[in-house]
Amino acid sequence: MLNEKLxxxxxxxxxxxxxxxxxxxxxxxxxxxxxxxxTEDGRLLIPAAGxxxxxxxxxxxxxxxxxxxxxxxxxxxxxxxxxxxxxxxxFLESGLEFDMMKEKFTFLSRVLEITVxxxxxxx
Numbered sequence: 339m340l341n342e343k344l345x346x347x348x349x350x351x352x353x354x355x356x357x358x359x360x361x362x363x364x365x366x367x368x369x370x371x372x373x374x375x376x377t378e379d380g381r382l383l384i385p386a387a388g389x390x391x392x393x394x395x396x397x398x399x400x401x402x403x404x405x406x407x408x409x410x411x412x413x414x415x416x417x418x419x420x421x422x423x424x425x426x427x428x429f430l431e432s433g434l435e436f437d438m439m440k441e442k443f444t445f446l447s448r449v450l451e452i453t454v455x456x457x458x459x460x461x
Contacts, residue, residue: 339455340380340454343459344459345376346408347408348371349371350371351371353371353406354370354373354384355405357404358395359399359401360395361398365395367391371406375438377435380454381451382423383439384449384451385449386447389429389450396428400426401424401427403422403424404425413459414461421457423452423457424455426453427450427451435451
């Protein structure tokens with residue numbers, strides 16, 4: 339699901355936007371590319387210190403959309419590319435992956451786990 343170009347974007351710094359929705363109201367939260375850890379099976383693990391509204395939305399509707407970009411990765415025609423990722427989300431509060439992320443990001447209180455269902459290059 340995660341192709342080489344997307345993995346290259348994740349390896350360069352840039353902004354990430356995560357959209358969640360419940361009760362017909364969209365909520366956006368941001369993080370950084372460098373905070374994303376990709377599991378062997380292609381899930382995205384993202385440290386969460388805040389993201390309380392996102393968590394409440396995910397508890398009601400686990401579908402999320404994520405945009406990720408980097409101006410340093412070649413796109414279709416010019417330097418700079420991005421992706422629209424769709425998937426399902428949940429928050430981890432314990433376990434091996436939580437512990438691994440806590441070692442890297444001591445500020446986190448939970449881990450946002452996204453199972454990718456589609457990833458489309460947009461630029």
